[in-house]
Amino acid sequence: MLRGQMKALMKHHRGAGGRLEEVDIPTLRxxxxxxxxxxxxxxxxxxxxxxxxxxxxxxxxxPYIFGHEFAGEVVEVGQKVTNVQVGDKVSAETHLVCGACPPCLRGQYHICLRTKIIGVDTNGCFTEYVALPERNIWKNPKNMLYEVAAIQEPMGNAAHTVLSGEMTGKTVAVIGCGPIGLMAISIAQAAGASKVLAFDVNEYRLQLAKRMGATIVIHSIKEDPVKQAIKSTGGYGVDVICEMSGNPAAINQAFKMVTNGGRVSILSLPTRPVEIDVTNDIVFKGVIVQGITGRKMFSTWQQVSQLLQSGKVDMVPLLTHRFPLEKFEEAFVLMIQGNCGKVILIP
Structure with missing residues (x-):
């Protein structure tokens, strides 16, 4: 049984920042x-x-260890673990679910009423070792890069958003080109979208959107997003909207640019209530509105893994920056500035 201490990035107090500390290696259940x-x-x-x-x-x-997206190697298993072995290369589903509430009993584990999230409600992975229930472990192919394997969890959010409805031959708008929005662009292309429009206000990320496969990129301040979307779809509007920005104005624009009978899938988390013209932009247009949370356990993981292994989706261009865990402050500054794709920390 592994004993000793490990370095861990702690959310050490109720205030801004974090602190690198030495803590005990977890004891396994x-x-x-x-x-x-x-x-x-x-x-x-x-x-x-x-x-x-x-x-x-x-x-x-x-105080607790935060962070929830990771990949690594199994070094120890508990007495009742049967399907995971020492040496397996793994990632993890980060939602800890009860398995007993009505959504869980329907097989909708991703909307469990008692969900806890690794690195939010429990100790996370910004550290050298992390202990998790066997049922949360996802085995990775031996040839998958650890850095790519580490981003399968957020890629699952993108896949869940994009693939929650028909995609083949559809026009798609990805609003908000943060890392998950950028992932959604590639997934939409791989799923057969006829055209993918990418919207953002950050030039760096709009350039990344082109690299990830966007057909058209639109700067949402320099151009009128709704007019450009309507123009780019022959005057009809966009079939599928993937809302990733959380910006109230952008969310309103999404409902203006979606076509009659279209779909608006919302993954973003607005920090305040958003006013929408429900009568004209949803009801009279017959729009399907979906709230997206997490990943379907574990069908979305299968989709993500297979897309990566097929070569139809390449996430390597998204991995723009790497830092040792000790340089976490530089990494977070970069994330806050937004001039990056996915930022990797190496413990």
Whole structure:
């Protein structure tokens, strides 16, 4: 049994920032797996926690280890673990679900009423070792890069958003080209979209959007997003909207540019209520509106893994920056500035 201490990035107090500390290596429960973290990536949620915004203040309870996107190698398994072995290369589903509430009993584990999230409600992966229940472990192909394997969890969010409805031959708008929006662009192309429009206000990320396969990129301040979307779809409007920005104005624009009978899938988390013209932009247009949370357990993981293995989706261009865990402050500054794709931390 592994004993000793490990370095860990702690959300050490109820305030901005984080602190690198030495903590005990986790002791395994009988149904858990201990993973040596090889690569971990920073999520927008981690930025909320690091900045200590209103959402973080209402949700997390320091001190604890944060971070939830990672890949690594299994170094120890509990007595009742049967399907995971020492040496397996793995990632993890980050939602800890009860398995007993009505959504879980319907097989909708991703909307479990008692969900806890690794690195938000429990200790996370910005560290050298992380212990997780066996049922949350996802085995990776031996030839998959750890850095790519580490971003399958957020890629699952993108896949869940894009693939929640018919995609073949559809025009698609991705609003918000943060890392998950950029992933959605590639997934939409791989799924057979006829055209993918990418919207953002950050020039760096619009250029990344081109690299990830966007047909048209639109700067949402320099151009009128709705007019450009209507023009780019022959005057009919966009078939599928993937809302990733969380910006109230952008969300309103999404409902203006969607075609009659189209779909608006919303993954973003607006920080305040959003006013929408429900009568004209939803009801009279017959629009399908979907809220997207997490990943379907585990069908979305299968889609993500197979897309990566097929070569139809390449996430390597999205991995723009790498830092040792000790340089976490530089990494978070870069994330806050937004001139990056996915930022990787190496413990």
């Amino acid at each position: 009988e149904n858990e797996v201990l993973v040596r973290v090889k690569a971990t990536s920073i999520c927008g949620t981690d930025v909320h926690i690091y900045k200590w915004d209103e959402w973080a203040q209402s949700r997390v309870h320091p």
